[in-house]
Amino acid sequence: MTKSNLRGRRWLSLAAVVSAGVMLAGCSGAGGGAGGGGGDTVTLTLATVNNPQMKDMEQLKGKFEESHPDIKVKFIQMEENDLRDAVTKDVATKGGQYDIVTVGSYEVPIWGQNEWLTNLNDYTTKDADYDVDDILKPVRQALTVDDNLFAVPFYGESSFLMYNKQILADAGLEVPEHPTWQQVADMARQVNNDDHAGICLRGKPGWGELFAPLTTVVQTFGGNWFDEDWNATVDSPEFTKAVQFYTDLVKDAGESDPVSFGFTECLNLFSQGKAAFWYDATSAAGSLESEDLSEVAGNVGYVHAPTVETEESGWLWSWNLAIPETSKKKDAAWEFVSWATSKDYMKLVGEELGWSRVPPGSRASTYEIPEYKEAAGAFAGITKDVMLAVNPTQPGVNPQPWVGIQYVTIPEFQDLGNQVSQSIADVFAGRSSVEDALSDGQKLAEKAGEAQKE
Amino acid sequence: MTATAIRPGRVENDGEVKPRRGRKPVLTQRERRGLRLSRALVWPALAAAITITQIPFLVTIYYSFQQWNLLRPGDQKFVWFDNYATVLTNGAFLSSLLATVVIVGFSVLVSLVFGMVLALLLDRKFVGQGFARTLLITPFLMMPAAASLIWKWSMLDSNVGMVNWLFSLVGINPVAWNTDVPILTIIIVLTWQYTPFMMLILLAGLQSQPSDVLEAASVDGAGPIRTFFSMTLPHMRQYMELSILLGTILLLQVFDPIAIMTRGTGGTKTLSYLLYERAFVGLEIGEAAAYGVLTVILTIIVAMVALRSLFKIFKKEGMS
Numbered sequence A: 001m002t003k004s005n006l007r008g009r010r011w012l013s014l015a016a017v018v019s020a021g022v023m024l025a026g027c028s029g030a031g032g033g034a035g036g037g038g039g040d041t042v043t044l045t046l047a048t049v050n051n052p053q054m055k056d057m058e059q060l061k062g063k064f065e066e067s068h069p070d071i072k073v074k075f076i077q078m079e080e081n082d083l084r085d086a087v088t089k090d091v092a093t094k095g096g097q098y099d100i101v102t103v104g105s106y107e108v109p110i111w112g113q114n115e116w117l118t119n120l121n122d123y124t125t126k127d128a129d130y131d132v133d134d135i136l137k138p139v140r141q142a143l144t145v146d147d148n149l150f151a152v153p154f155y156g157e158s159s160f161l162m163y164n165k166q167i168l169a170d171a172g173l174e175v176p177e178h179p180t181w182q183q184v185a186d187m188a189r190q191v192n193n194d195d196h197a198g199i200c201l202r203g204k205p206g207w208g209e210l211f212a213p214l215t216t217v218v219q220t221f222g223g224n225w226f227d228e229d230w231n232a233t234v235d236s237p238e239f240t241k242a243v244q245f246y247t248d249l250v251k252d253a254g255e256s257d258p259v260s261f262g263f264t265e266c267l268n269l270f271s272q273g274k275a276a277f278w279y280d281a282t283s284a285a286g287s288l289e290s291e292d293l294s295e296v297a298g299n300v301g302y303v304h305a306p307t308v309e310t311e312e313s314g315w316l317w318s319w320n321l322a323i324p325e326t327s328k329k330k331d332a333a334w335e336f337v338s339w340a341t342s343k344d345y346m347k348l349v350g351e352e353l354g355w356s357r358v359p360p361g362s363r364a365s366t367y368e369i370p371e372y373k374e375a376a377g378a379f380a381g382i383t384k385d386v387m388l389a390v391n392p393t394q395p396g397v398n399p400q401p402w403v404g405i406q407y408v409t410i411p412e413f414q415d416l417g418n419q420v421s422q423s424i425a426d427v428f429a430g431r432s433s434v435e436d437a438l439s440d441g442q443k444l445a446e447k448a449g450e451a452q453k454e
Numbered sequence B: 001m002t003a004t005a006i007r008p009g010r011v012e013n014d015g016e017v018k019p020r021r022g023r024k025p026v027l028t029q030r031e032r033r034g035l036r037l038s039r040a041l042v043w044p045a046l047a048a049a050i051t052i053t054q055i056p057f058l059v060t061i062y063y064s065f066q067q068w069n070l071l072r073p074g075d076q077k078f079v080w081f082d083n084y085a086t087v088l089t090n091g092a093f094l095s096s097l098l099a100t101v102v103i104v105g106f107s108v109l110v111s112l113v114f115g116m117v118l119a120l121l122l123d124r125k126f127v128g129q130g131f132a133r134t135l136l137i138t139p140f141l142m143m144p145a146a147a148s149l150i151w152k153w154s155m156l157d158s159n160v161g162m163v164n165w166l167f168s169l170v171g172i173n174p175v176a177w178n179t180d181v182p183i184l185t186i187i188i189v190l191t192w193q194y195t196p197f198m199m200l201i202l203l204a205g206l207q208s209q210p211s212d213v214l215e216a217a218s219v220d221g222a223g224p225i226r227t228f229f230s231m232t233l234p235h236m237r238q239y240m241e242l243s244i245l246l247g248t249i250l251l252l253q254v255f256d257p258i259a260i261m262t263r264g265t266g267g268t269k270t271l272s273y274l275l276y277e278r279a280f281v282g283l284e285i286g287e288a289a290a291y292g293v294l295t296v297i298l299t300i301i302v303a304m305v306a307l308r309s310l311f312k313i314f315k316k317e318g319m320s
Helices: A003-034 A052-067 A080-092 A107-113 A121-126 A137-142 A165-170 A181-191 A211-220 A237-253 A263-271 A284-288 A330-340 A343-353 A364-368 A370-375 A380-389 A413-428 A434-453 B029-063 B082-089 B092-122 B129-141 B144-155 B162-169 B182-207 B211-219 B224-252 B256-262 B271-281 B285-319
Strands: A042-049 A071-078 A100-104 A152-157 A159-164 A197-200 A275-281 A300-304 A317-322
Touching: A042 A052, A042 A080, A042 A330, A052 A071, A052 A152, A052 A330, A052 A343, A071 A080, A071 A330, A080 A100, A080 A107, A100 A107, A100 A330, A107 A317, A137 A152, A137 A380, A152 A330, A152 A380, A159 A165, A159 A211, A159 A284, A159 A380, A165 A181, A165 A300, A181 A197, A181 A237, A181 A275, A197 A237, A197 A263, A211 A237, A211 A275, A211 A413, A237 A413, A237 A434, A263 A275, A263 A284, A275 A284, A284 A300, A300 A380, A317 A330, A330 A343, A343 A364, A343 A370, A364 A370, A364 A380, A370 A380, A413 A434, A413 B271, B029 B285, B082 B092, B082 B285, B092 B129, B092 B182, B092 B224, B092 B271, B092 B285, B129 B182, B144 B162, B144 B182, B144 B256, B182 B224, B182 B256, B211 B224, B224 B285, B256 B271, B271 B285
Parallel strands: A042 A071, A042 A100, A197 A275
Antiparallel strands: A100 A317, A152 A317, A159 A275, A159 A300
């Protein structure tokens, strides 16, 4: 190696060290700023799920920062499962990384009870403009433990039955506004053929995939996961009958590969006109009515979730904003939370980004906005009706010791629902019977129930 | 670097005399200092490596003695071997071990066979050889998650999948892959992805075959099949064993196709997927840690047996 070469190397390594140093200095500088050390500016860290409505919120946060010059908001967006992992770890270990978190309605009561979330009662009573009574009542109930409100909804959803008007009309069938499951099953079997499935129902294992629709079916059949005293009732006749009905319907008139089919897969199938019925989330309607995404836009009918024993059978889910107890910037965090869930925010989204993108299912007043009524005419009305009609304190026939539809608000439920849903996948494939699958589930549920009795 | 640089004993530009080859090196003061410095510089890396690899494992062992569900913060306590007892008695571990053995075993063997066939084809000279090789390697370079998604949607989907479409052309009823044959589905995806890997190793083996031996065989009148079984296959043995070992190690941690396609149903719940479920769906830190410790022990045993048999082969080859 020549000397000049060597010198070149030295220069190179020196340059590398210097630039690394500069980078480190840059990092610490940015870190210092984020800590809120500089002046009066507070920086809030918000963890959220990467759904379209949340992306819109990030796009609009500049408006908030304009009106609140002393507050900056930093968004961290993740996929749903990653968000759940990251946020659960952070609040459970008191990491204090986030000032605002996005949590589902399943987690809010559990976390509230664990004293991981800030009680928002003081803020909502002080802030009269916020109008907490405008939040749809069932959603508010699901977020409340012992009269303490632990989160506010950013958007909410229920479930309803969607049908392909063309297919049903060709078969000469009319779908009633409040169908029963038996009627739906008969019609689905009748219109099922090689060209399209009679109905698409989720069969993909997972507590949030399969059991979101299936639990509502179980509840309207009169079954439930637990009775009032936390005794497991998974192998009860009602639960069994409901699962038998569901799996039979899928086998006879459903999609051909049920274990592959979750929300997204059914959305694809139905929007290609390859299914006559689809029972799923009300939030699907936005995509179905979009000309770009769907071949059936304008050709979809929406009616209430089919029932058997109960009056209504829709589920209830919301994505909510909450402030972890560990946050040191709670007041500023509330400023942002109340802005993003306010009536004015809904109007802001409509004016800036388009009325069909307004976060649905959180506030009654949203459904009074004329522009929104027009843009989402096909499904907005029924979404609101279903959301107001469901009762999260007793969605089934018998009273239940938890608040919530489609899930059981106990820490063990993710696990329980997941494992039972995997057994049901074997029922779809004919490798196992409903009785066998549910008797395994009963054992798991008994264990989970015992933990509640302690 | 110039050619003169490797000649020993020459005077460097900076005036120092380098030792001649074969003599014990005499180090100058400066060189010794340099050596000490470079050794000292290794220490932080070594310490970091120990910290990164060993401390988490010790922490995992500690957690495996805890009863701890992340969502029950007040309910954390030391329970000795309770988690291990639960894990070993609830049946999930054994069935998942079986799933792992079946899926990894079949995927490795089938990819080995296909890899061998492709390697034999690529070993001959033909126009567009380089292009064909690049195309054949592509599946291995693809992200596992992407590969699983392609198979799930484009190939095996019951409505728009190409495989079912091909079946329909010859009058076979569409197959509900994930529902009816989940294990086969996973093995198909893994075989597709790992065949190129096997092919690469085996191709290297084929190309290292001495051509004079093959010539001698053909002079002696051996046909291609006889040559393959009597000459090529024995020569390839160590390459095949190496690809089995490496393939097994890579496939033991398979996760993506299971998470994306079957979600652990129908006997596809491998150890890595089971571990994920316990930790991130069940949020059972203690139980997941116990599974983790058991998996590590098992992997070490498998690796030791495999490595030992492999070393035996290398030794034999060396002696002969």
